[in-house]
Structure formats: C-alpha cells, structure tokens
Amino acid sequence: MNKKKMRATWSRFIEMKSRPWFIPLAYATAALLFGFTVPRLVVAELPDWISTISVNAAIGIYSSVASGMIALTGIVFSLTFVMVQFSATAYSPRLVLWISRDPVISHSVGVFTATFLYALAALAWVDRNGSGRVPLVGMGVIAVLLVVSVIMFVSLIQRVSMLQVTRMLTFTGDQGRAVIEKLYPPLDTLAEPYSPDLLTTPCIQTLVHHGHPRAIQRLDIAAFIRLATEAAGAIEMTVSVGDVVLESTPMLRVMGGTGPIPEEALRSAIELGAERTFDQDPKYAIRLLVDIAIRALSPAVNDPTTAVQALNEIEDLLLRLGRRRLEIGTYRDTAGNPKFLMRYPTWEDFLRLALDEIRFYGANSVQVMRRMKALIAELLLILPEERSPALHYWEARLQSTVHGAFSDKEDVLDASDADRQGLGTSHRLI
16 A cells, blocks of 8 residues: 555655646745755854845845846746747647757756745845845855856757757757667567457456547556556456547456456556647657648648758658557567557558658649659668568559649659758659
8 A cells, every 4th residue: 555655655646746837936936945954054054154245235136136037037038938939830740849848948947946046045144133144155146147047048058059940850869769769679580460350258347538639648558557467357448548538438358367357557647738748659759840831832832842851750650660560559478478468550550640741741742742752762772671561562552643743744754753951862763
C-alpha cells in the first residue's frame, strides 16, 4: 500500500512538474525562502559581512532591479505570445504546444521573477532597525541574479530564430528521428508483429475511457506485461498511441487469466493528455511536417519551396523507418508467452501519411512533383527490396497525378523529372 501511495505521489509530482507554471513557481519560492532566511543567518552568525555601499545606494539598486525585472518579465510574455501566435499561423497549431513548452521560456520567467522577489526581500534588510548596515550577501546574490538574468534574456532572444522555417523543420525531424531510434529495432532483428490470433482465450474484462476526449500519449508496456503475467492472462490494446479516446471508447481487453485486473492499475499504465506527443508516436513528427507542407501549398500562402524543404525531412524519416523492423506489436514474457499486444503503423501507413496529402495539394506544382519523384527514386535506391512494392505503387501514383494535373506535354515532362531541389538540376534526357 505504501508503495502504491509513493508511486501515485511521484506520478502527481511528475505531472505537476511538466506544467508550465511549476518552474517559475519553484524559482519564486526559492527566492523568497533565500531572501528571508539567509540574510537573517548571516547577520546573526557573520555580523562582519557588511557591504561598503551606502544605504541610499543599496535602496536605489534594489528598487531599480525590482522595477526593471517587472518590465523584463512583460517582455518575456510578449515574446512568448508572438512565438506561439506566429507558429500557429505560419506552420501548424499543433506546434504551439512544443514552442510554449520550451524550457528556456519557463526558466527565463522563473529567473526574472526570482530576481524581482529577492530584490524586495533583500530590501527589507537594508538599514535594518536603523543600523545603517547593508548585508554583503544580499548585494552578492543580486549581482549573480542580474548576470543570470542577462544570460537568460539573450538565450530567449536567440529562441526567436527558431521560428525560421528551416529550424522548425529540423526540430520536428529531430523529434521523429529520436522516437524511431528508440522504438524500432534494426531491420535484421527478429520481431513479432501484432497478431490478435495469438490470444485464443475469451475476453473477461474491457477497460473503457470516461471523461473528456483525450489523446493516448504513452503506454507503459513493462507495466502491462507485469500485470498480465500476475493475472495469468494477456492484454490487447484496442487503441494505438496517438488515437483520441472519447466517452465509453474501449481502450483494452483482458484475455483469460485468473480474474479481472484492477482498473486503477490498468489506467495508470496509460498516459492520456490533451495533445499528441512524440513519445512512442513516430507518425506525429511526419504529421507535423505534412501539416507545414500543405499549409505552404495553400492558395493563401503559395510557397512550394517550404513544401520541398518539408519533404527533405520527410524523406530522411522514411529512410530511417525503412531500415527498421516496423513489424512489431507482440510482447512476450520471459517464458515466451504473449502477454501484451498493440497495433503499430505499417510501412504502407507511413508512406500514405507522408505522401498522399502533399501529392493532392501539390499536384499543380512542378516543383513539388519533381521533389516527390526524387524522394521515391532515392528510397528505391537505398532501402531493402522488401520496401520496394509499396514504393513502386506510389511511384505510379505520382506519375498518374502528374498526367492528371498538367495538360501541356512540356509541363508533364518537367513534372515527371526527379529533382531533389524541386527546380534544380534537370535529369531529363533531351
């Protein structure tokens, strides 16, 4: 029971720590505790630690720091608002979450708030009880906080450069590369795909979602295997990471076993949230890159070059996926018995997500068609033979789109060419 309480308390702490207000609150609390306790201890234990600065000068410094930090904090909020608004309109609303979660923003607000509060707390110890003394520790700490504040402000200004399209695309691609590396084993590794036929025992329990719509963000696979082993049964997920569950949506089924598994234990192994996350969801990075590409291809923006840049990142992710063993989904215990099953996207699913919408919205762009043709050609050249059938299908699909979108023969020839830059070096034989 104590372990369960400790686990629940730790889970609540982790959840609270991930919220954007936690870091500034921690800085503010530390500043107040330090400002009201340390000077008292120094005055009591080290009475000779006195600054040579006059009382009036110290009051002026502390007052200026306190008022200046309030203005600086307002600038931080303004920059944050601009970054969030710009990313939502220029790229994708789904990127807002990740920009607003930038730790530099939270720590900047925390440092500025801590400097403001500490300046006020330290001001109370200047000329304490008419002593005409200025504690040295207060001046030293405020100097350190000012230096840190300047560093954080410079770091925050540099974050504005992240709004450049190349940096946003690279950031999104990096998230996808990280989850692919973590989730999928190498192609030469033996793995077992999702196969519900392995579970022949009847269903004795179904876990459904109650509450507001929530996205499946993460699954604790080790916990599921442990729970299924203890119950002498197996667990099959009826939803995948990235799916949104609604009221009464079935999330999993318990097959066989000695009896139902406590719902609290099952729910604690499923992490729900308002937004999809990159963790355990390799499709999400591609989804965001596709969003950026098709937004750039809209008539209101008409920026096919950005779509080509997005395809650069998409091709890299597809190359990495094609070299990985995607056929996973069955997890066994140490005895070799299937204990946990869940669906993962197939190679065909990834190709459809990466290519279909860009093909549709970019059908009239010679630049986009040429880049997509080069993407398919590159994948066919590099990836193993087992990935080729789906690639040949999309190669024919793209060519069909070109013929349907262009009536002029020269346009058809131009759009049929494979060009990594979209409109760069032509490979057509004349």
